[in-house]
Amino acid sequence: MRFFLQILLISIAANVFAQKSDRPNIIYIMSDDHALQAISAYGHPVSDIAPTPNIDRIAKEGIKFDQSFVTNSLCGPSRATMLTGKYSHKNGFKTNSDQFDAGQQTWISILQKQGYTTGVIGKWHLKSTPQGFDHWNILNDQGEYFNPDFISGEDTTYVEGYTTDLITDYSLEWMEEQKNADKPFALLIHHKAPHRNWMPPIRYANEFDNVEFPVPDNYFDDYEGRQAAAEQEMNIYKDAQEGHDLKMSVAVGSDEWRKDIWPHLFNRLTDVQKEAWYKAYREKNDKMNAANMNDKEMALWKYQRYLQDYCATVKAVDENVGRVLDYLEENGLAENTIIVYTSDQGFYLGEHGWFDKRFMYEESFKTPLVMRYPKEIKAGKTTQAMVQNIDYGPTFLDYAGVEVPKDMQGTSLREIAKKGKTPKDWRKSVYYHYYEYPGFHKVKRQYGVRTDDYKLIHFYNNIDTYEFYDLKKDPSEMNNLIDDPKYQDKIEELRVELARLMKEADEPPYEEWKDTDYRKQARKRKMREKKLREQQLKKQQLQNK
Numbered sequence: 001m002r003f004f005l006q007i008l009l010i011s012i013a014a015n016v017f018a019q020k021s022d023r024p025n026i027i028y029i030m031s032d033d034h035a036l037q038a039i040s041a042y043g044h045p046v047s048d049i050a051p052t053p054n055i056d057r058i059a060k061e062g063i064k065f066d067q068s069f070v071t072n073s074l075c076g077p078s079r080a081t082m083l084t085g086k087y088s089h090k091n092g093f094k095t096n097s098d099q100f101d102a103g104q105q106t107w108i109s110i111l112q113k114q115g116y117t118t119g120v121i122g123k124w125h126l127k128s129t130p131q132g133f134d135h136w137n138i139l140n141d142q143g144e145y146f147n148p149d150f151i152s153g154e155d156t157t158y159v160e161g162y163t164t165d166l167i168t169d170y171s172l173e174w175m176e177e178q179k180n181a182d183k184p185f186a187l188l189i190h191h192k193a194p195h196r197n198w199m200p201p202i203r204y205a206n207e208f209d210n211v212e213f214p215v216p217d218n219y220f221d222d223y224e225g226r227q228a229a230a231e232q233e234m235n236i237y238k239d240a241q242e243g244h245d246l247k248m249s250v251a252v253g254s255d256e257w258r259k260d261i262w263p264h265l266f267n268r269l270t271d272v273q274k275e276a277w278y279k280a281y282r283e284k285n286d287k288m289n290a291a292n293m294n295d296k297e298m299a300l301w302k303y304q305r306y307l308q309d310y311c312a313t314v315k316a317v318d319e320n321v322g323r324v325l326d327y328l329e330e331n332g333l334a335e336n337t338i339i340v341y342t343s344d345q346g347f348y349l350g351e352h353g354w355f356d357k358r359f360m361y362e363e364s365f366k367t368p369l370v371m372r373y374p375k376e377i378k379a380g381k382t383t384q385a386m387v388q389n390i391d392y393g394p395t396f397l398d399y400a401g402v403e404v405p406k407d408m409q410g411t412s413l414r415e416i417a418k419k420g421k422t423p424k425d426w427r428k429s430v431y432y433h434y435y436e437y438p439g440f441h442k443v444k445r446q447y448g449v450r451t452d453d454y455k456l457i458h459f460y461n462n463i464d465t466y467e468f469y470d471l472k473k474d475p476s477e478m479n480n481l482i483d484d485p486k487y488q489d490k491i492e493e494l495r496v497e498l499a500r501l502m503k504e505a506d507e508p509p510y511e512e513w514k515d516t517d518y519r520k521q522a523r524k525r526k527m528r529e530k531k532l533r534e535q536q537l538k539k540q541q542l543q544n545k
Contacts, residue, residue, distance in 0.1 A: 018420070026186040026446075027338070027339045029188070029339070030191070030342055031202065036346055036452060039368045043065055043068075045214045054319065054321040060372060068342070069366055069389075070367050071169060071389060071432060072432070074436060075195075081389050090407075092104075100129040103131050103353070104293070108347055110402060114400065122188075123139050124190065137170055138150065138152075139192060144164055145199035145313075146162060147269065148192075163193070164193050164316045167320070193314070194313040194347075201312045201316050207312045212439070218352055219350050220480060221348075224469060225479070228463065232354070232441055237302045243259055245355075249289065251289055281474075288301060307349060319322045335375055343367050346368075362477065364465065378412075382420070386426070390408070390409050391410035391413050393410060395417075399410035444463055448498065451495055452471075456468050460514050466482045
């Protein structure tokens with residue numbers, strides 16, 4: 001009898017071990033506004049100057065997706081899509097004014113129910129309390145670059161240090177607690193960087209001072225034939241704030257920053273940090289103020305300052321990705337851990353004269369995506385399959401051996417990652433919809449379709465214009481061919497495909513949402529929530545009496 005029990009216990013233990021070893025750990029690293037152009041694995045000239053060797057390690061040891069897209073190029077909506085595997089109109093988070101229903105089905109909550117230990121550390125930015133996580137330690141709203149507040153449960157803690165480093169510190173501590181557990185883990189590491197206003201750590205504040213970044217050919221774009229592009233407010237040399245974004249001082253020898261300093265920019269810094277920051281910028285600001293530049297020279301100077309700060313901020317992200325990779329290897333976790341690096345969307349690095357995102361143009365529509373899983377993905381693969389952030393959830397569930405819910409709108413990338421080839425029945429086009437107008441940067445609402453060779457965009461709400469691009473002949477999207485007679489058959493073909501994609505995505509009819517004021521909806525919702533809180537407070541006060 002004792003022998004039988006011993007055999008039974010060994011068998012049970014073996015099954016538990018097998019279940020854990022068969023189900024991979026998952027580490028999903030997502031930065032904020034990291035342009036594909038600033039990852040050297042993608043071969044852009046910017047990244048030749050500012051390489052990202054650690055993110056490149058994931059690509060070299062796994063697979064790189066060259067045609068990776070978002071469904072809505074905006075921070076909060078992109079995160080909601082990633083978590084739910086659903087388009088914005090299905091998960092309810094269309095604009096940054098919305099509030100995410102964290103209780104709805106997400107791939108992370110499904111994994112938690114299926115025996116995974118789950119965690120999220122860093123930027124959340126969904127205006128709700130995380131659910132589906134055994135552990136969460138998130139930044140307050142957007143977070144700060146220095147000395148941030150971290151929220152965990154009911155506790156808010158001020159922590160001194162550089163936020164990118166701190167997020168990684170907390171992530172490694174959490175993984176250390178999980179490494180010998182019987183259960184696999186899934187961890188979301190969400191960096192604030194390199195979100196606006198691109199504050200690098202002091203150690204890298206002068207990293208790129210003596211280099212010259214290549215200026216995009218369309219930096220001085222005149223937006224001819226593109227009304228929505230002409231009416232935006234995200235131009236580096238016109239709209240970037242000289243104090244807040246570009247850290248410009250008012251005069252030679254002065255440490256007083258120019259207008260538009262946001263209060264949180266330096267209020268978070270300690271006296272020691274503040275002096276180090278001023279010292280890092282003092283000499284180069286003096287040179288700028290003494291140069292007496294004309295308008296064009298100043299426009300080009302602002303581009304260089306933007307790229308210097310942006311890439312220095314990215315360098316810290318890459319450095320911390322390396323810390324995570326080293327930890328996995330040093331602790332024997334690399335072989336059975338899926339590690340993904342991506343961004344919540346793409347970003348402009350001077351193309352069309354811009355910073356920020358939002359448009360369906362390539363720089364913000366595309367997002368970097370690299371993935372490593374040594375047990376199944378052979379090193380050095382690259383794919384041209386058109387993938388989107390609705391696919392992430394189904395992919396992780398597939399690897400975990402969990403059935404993908406039918407209402408998730410994405411498709412698992414596992415077969416593509418394993419074979420490095422695009423399945424014959426894979427999608428031939430992708431759908432996009434951006435809703436936030438009026439809003440920051442005055443980018444018009446828009447939806448559209450992209451195929452391998454062409455793109456059709458409809459800008460709507462307070463305008464009604466279409467744009468069509470031949471991406472092979474015009475990859476920079478400078479020539480709107482919507483009225484070109486030679487392309488009318490192709491344009492009609494894309495109109496039909498766009499209608500098909502909208503039906504497939506279960507998008508409501510155009511007439512139902514084209515005039516909707518999303519800001520007004522958000523204000524009404526906030527008033528309802530405030531009234532509900534007041535009612536609850538009164539009820540509590542009566543009970544206390």
